[in-house]
Amino acid sequence: VGGAVEAFTRGIAQEIAPKRINVVSPGMIDTPMHGADGPERKAATDKRAAGNLIPRAGTAEEVAEAILFVITNDFVTGTTVDVDGGWLLT
Template sequence: MTFTAATVSVVIGGTSGIGRAVADALSQRPGTVHRLSRSAGLDISDPAAVAAAFAALGPVDHVVITAGSQAPGGPLTGLDLTAAKAAFDVKFWGSVTVAQAAAGHLRPGGTLTLTSGFLARRATPGTFVKTAMNAALEATAKLLARELAPLRVNVVSPGLTDTEAYAALPAEARQAMLDRARATLPAGRAGTPADLAAAYLFAIDTAFVTGTVLDVDGGALIA
């Protein structure tokens, strides 16, 4: 895709982690990048707030959604369903809310890129909420690629990525997590935000890619 001074990109979740890396990469190109997030005042679980944000932006060219949520883990039999629904409200329904609001503002040739996660297609006990949310997002992206065509809709599926999302972990636990990634992943390490940003740019730049799930997981699905 050609970027010009008039190109407008929007990164939901663009103030931290993977989203910040995507926004930083887009900022190296001509045009304007808007970084929207909860910390910047936008709650994507609020449809009215999302609609107002896009109305204020006007026409846009590329929308990337990286905003996530804290998902409860553990076996289904003991799952806190209230917390599970709250996680869905942010990551799944929040992404759908953004897609709905953005669709009417995307210019011809525009793109919408969602974010899932490798657990969508790796059956791992104790991860029901993440698995269900991410699988739903991947199915949604494929459907929207048909409904919104010729706008292009894709989804990036990250594996373990070393971001500040793990900042609350004790240093020893975080290091142990990264060591396990080095020992078990075919890529020999965890991902970085820059690794993931490259995938979002590929989805934006490659005009023949739509309805696609881009796995950027260091080989987690084959490990």
């Protein structure tokens, strides 16, 4: 699905220019739902996040910062910003 969204974004960017379109793609994000299914689920999620290049889950604030970046930088368009602690590289 991710590749399709990225390709769609690039295609739409070409069609709607000079208007802009970008995607923010979050990875494992620590939210109140993170441990809502119990301690076993939280432990499994934490273990998975430990495999990131930055070995933890991200925060909602970090995702919000990426969103603000693509909103406020008028020269960024047709791109995907991965906020995943390097998960895609592992």
